[in-house]
Every structure is written in C-alpha cells, then in structure tokens.
Amino acid sequence: MANYQELANLVWNVADDVLRGLFKPHEYGDITLPFLVLRRLDCILDEDDRKDKAIQTYKQFKDHVPEEALPPIILKEINASFYNTSQYDLSRLTEDPTNIHLNFENYLNGFSQDVRDIIENFNLDRFIERLNQNNRLFIFCDKFTEVDLHPNQVDNRTMGLVFEELLRKFSEMSNETSGEHYTPRDVVQLLVSLLFAEHRENLRGQGVIRSIFDPCCGTGGMLTIGKKYFREQINPNADIRLLGQELNAQTYAICKSDMLITGEDPDSIQHGSSLSNDRFQGQRFDYMITNPPFGVSWKSDEVAVKAEAQTANGRFSAGTPRSSDGALLFLQHMLSKMEARGSRVGIVFNGSPLFTGDAGSGESEIRRWIIENDYLECIIALPEKLFFNTSIATYIWILTNRKSEARRGKIQLINAVDFHDEMKRNLGAKNALISDNHIRQLIQLYTNFEETEHCKIYPNDFFxxxxxxxxxxxxxxxxxxxxxxxxxxxxxxxxxxxxxxxxxxxxxxxxxxxxxxxxxxxxxxxxxxxxxxxxxxxxxxxxxxRYFYQYTPLRSLKEIADEILALERKSEGLLNEVLGF
Structure with a gap:
C-alpha cells in the first residue's frame, strides 16, 4: 500500500459500499474498526503457519494439562503474543457462507483472552446479527481478506495513521470530537522532542530502563512515537515500557491491540477514567505525556474527585477546577506520579488552564501549587488550526520535578504561533503543519534558554x-x-x-x-x-x-484620508467605464 491515506480510503469505501442503507453512517466505525483489527491479527497468524500450529498445540495438550496452563504453552510454540485455536479466520469463514454466523462466533471465541477482551470492548456482537440477516457478514469478511495488513506490508506507524484517519472520518460522521481520539502527529513529534530534550546524559549506555505513561492514551500514538524517538535519537538499547489508560472503549481496544501486535505488555493499557478510577494507583513513571480533551465536563467523576481532594495526600488536594473543564485535573494526576529521582511531563492544553479563574478559585490554586513548587518549566504557544476538530489556540506545557540549575525558579515562554507551513489540503479544521525544520528550531530555542523575539524567561513570582x-x-x-x-x-x-x-x-x-x-x-x-x-x-x-504583544502605531488621519480619496477616484473611474461615460 502506497500510504496510509490510500489504505484508509480503501477501508472507508468498503464500509460505505457494504454498510450503506443497512446502518447509519455514524455506526460505520463501530463495525469497520474491529474488522480492521481482526484482519491485522489474521495476517500476523498466517506467518510461519502460526494459526495451524496453535490449533495443533491446543489439540495436543488440551486433555493433558489444566486449561489455565494452555495459553503459555501455545504462545511459546508459535512465538507470538496471541493465538486463535478455532479452524477459522476471515478468509476461511467465506468458504462456508451458509454457516458464517455460527462460524464467526467460534472464530472470535478461539482467540486468546487478550484479544477477546479487545473485541468485547468494540462491542461488535450488537451488529453481527443484523449483518448476517442481510447477507452482509459474508461480504464484509470477503472484502477485508483482499487487503494484506501484515506488518511487513503495513508497518505499525502506518497502521496507527490508518486507524487515526478512519477515526477522524467516522467522528465527523457522528459529530463527535475527533480531538478526543488522537493528536496530530506533528504536534506529538514536537511534544516528544521537548519531553526528551533535557538530561539525556543519564539515558545512554546499557541497562537503561524507563517508563512512558499516558493517562488519556487514545489509540496509543503518543506512547509509540515516544518509544520510537527514544530508541532512534537517544538510546537504541534502552528498555522502554509503555503504559496508559483510556476511557473510550473503542480507542482503548485499538490501543491494546497495537500493544499486543508490537510485543508490548497488553495489560499495561487499562480501561476506565483516570480521574475516578486510577488503574495505576501508587505507581510512578519517568515520562508522562498526554492531550486531555479540551473543555470537557468531569461531572461524572465529581464524587470521587472531590472526595480525594479532601485528603491531605490526594491527587487533587491542590484544588479542583470548575466542573465544565477537567484539563487541570489530568495534570495534577500526572504530577502525583512523578518519580523522586525526577520525571518529565508534557501536556497539550487550550488557553483555559493559563488564566481561567480568579485568585482563590480552583484553577488559580492549582496554578499556584504548580508554580510555587517550581514544577513548570516551559509553555509553548502553538500555531492555530493545528487540530482536526478545532482552530482554537493550543499550548504545550513542560513540567518536571528536576529542573536544571539554570532553570530553577524560572519559567520559559516560547511563542511558536508562526512556526508552521500551510497545508495544500485541509484535514477537517487542520491546515497548519509543524515541519521537522520548525521542530528543530523550537528545540533550539528551548535548549538555548535565552531571551529572543520568540522566547521570554520570567521568575516564578512574575505570574x-x-x-x-x-x-x-x-x-x-x-x-x-x-x-x-x-x-x-x-x-x-x-x-x-x-x-x-x-x-x-x-x-x-x-x-x-x-x-x-x-x-x-x-x-x-x-x-x-x-x-x-x-x-x-x-x-x-x-x-x-500580553508578554509577546508588539505595539503597532495607528495610522495618521492624513494617511487614512488620502487612501479614502484614492479609492473614491478609482471607484468613480470604474463607474464611468461601466456606464460608458
């Protein structure tokens, strides 16, 4: 496949051709995305006859060992992180159209537990009966077998982009907020580069083990890009452990399937609200990175959050923001998980966390706690129209509990609103792209830590x-x-x-x-x-x-008057020309 957009368009067209008239457009994603995952898994099991080896191993040991002992035996035999012991895959299902519904259920039940958990979170079973009754289940399975999704043909990065592009399209169909699912890759690349820009001297050599955590991990793009950057730019031998939590069941399933396919621990991705159901309670991480949803209510988490806010060592003891926007709660959650030896945090916000709330309000008290503890290292103002679903101003915050000596007691502000190229074709609201060259320039501004036209440095109490x-x-x-x-x-x-x-x-x-x-x-x-x-x-x-405001002198009255007179003369000439005078 030439690129992710071609593959995404192919899958989109399959969905539109097969599902049109039977399902509403906003339901397409609920059906298509799990089939995409299933086809990806089938392609991996096709390699080295893993599928048939799993069936043989299962038959060989099922009557001789306890049921709970079977999975590790099968996984070791086929050298994979998952398996399927049914006789079916999407291709073999099409060989028996009459019994495809029953066989499809057997196919799903034949997967190892991690995959069954993924499929359950897609909630696919609510659509299968309707697909079968209208003779679409066979067609859908058949269409997906035409696409080779083996990692040798479609690498993990491309596959991630395919999922994200489809999520964007399906979200537009259902009027959902696509920004809740994922962050544009250029923004992630900048965020990751900033996150790993400091203290690299301790990350070289053998035996380096580091963790990256995302409490709103979506499809896992930030985690995988973070690991890739670390391995390519800092230390190819480092043991990088990825962990995340995601509320949305569909994107959780996609993320977990990606971790499973790439050999990561699938249990390191947990389902549920990070605010009210912290699945990593008591754990600490070296690097944390996220893009929480902009301006989204946390009322459903309110009881648990406010109860924890009353405890002296609770995650939210610094304060709680107004219930209409929980962004600062996610930041407190991340800061509570910093390692004593030093952690770094990168988060994408809109403008609200910068200034919303008067003195004494929850928002202001959270900012006060962050700044007076000297956690805030840098804020970067991003170009507008970077995101697919909004053109509002956005900012990257970098925080740490291990500032370098030069940065202690200071906050760096970088104005990057002009560091972008205009895209040839819009993707939703996105028409600005931060290029690799722009990222290099911004990292240089950040690491130089010197005042320039685009960089200001202030003491903490200035704010x-x-x-x-x-x-x-x-x-x-x-x-x-x-x-x-x-x-x-x-x-x-x-x-x-x-x-x-x-x-x-x-x-x-x-x-x-x-x-x-x-x-x-x-x-x-x-x-x-x-x-x-x-x-x-x-x-x-x-x-x-205010800090980057540049005064533009007002034009003189004479200059304005001369321009008006010139326009009048020009318009009069055009009128005479039209009327033939």
Missing part, C-alpha cells in the same frame, strides 16, 4: 499577584439642626463601616510591596479608601499574549 480588597466608607444621609448632611457610619469600635456597593479590588504583583502600590496607585484617586488585608488572596495566571 503571581495578590488580590487586594479596597474599601470605602458607608455614608448615610441624615438631618442635623434642620439641614441634611452626610455621615460616615461607624462600628462599636469607632471604625468606619465599609460600603459593599463601593468595594473594589486591585491586583498587586507579587514583586511589589502592597502598601507602596496602594499609596501610589489608589490613595491619590480615592482618598477616603483603605485596604482590608484580611481579605487578601494570592492568585496566579499566565496571560501569554
């Missing part, structure tokens, strides 16, 4: 402020000796009572003395005011655009 309450006295009108006058209302101690209607707030940078700021910026304009320091709240926000 903090104290929200100060400015009070003014409550004044009541009263009559004294027959004349109306205004009187300041006082409490029992003789202090003026504040007027809540006149209450105001000032944000005083942490780098400034509050009293000095008040005397300079407030008191001259509101002489009867005072500040109530008991109400002070510390907040943190990162207003990225």
């Amino acid at each position: 903090g402020y104290t929200k100060v309450t400015v009070e003014r006295p409550l004044i009541e009108k009263c009559e004294v000796l027959g004349e109306e006058t205004e009187v300041v209302v006082r409490d029992k101690q003789g202090n003026p009572k504040p007027d809540s209607k006149l209450r105001d707030y000032e944000r005083v940078p942490l780098t400034e003395n509050i009293e000095d700021y008040y005397q300079r910026e407030v008191k001259p304009h509101v002489p009867d005011s005072w500040i109530d320091r008991k109400r002070d709240k510390v907040g943190y926000e990162i207003n990225f655009n």
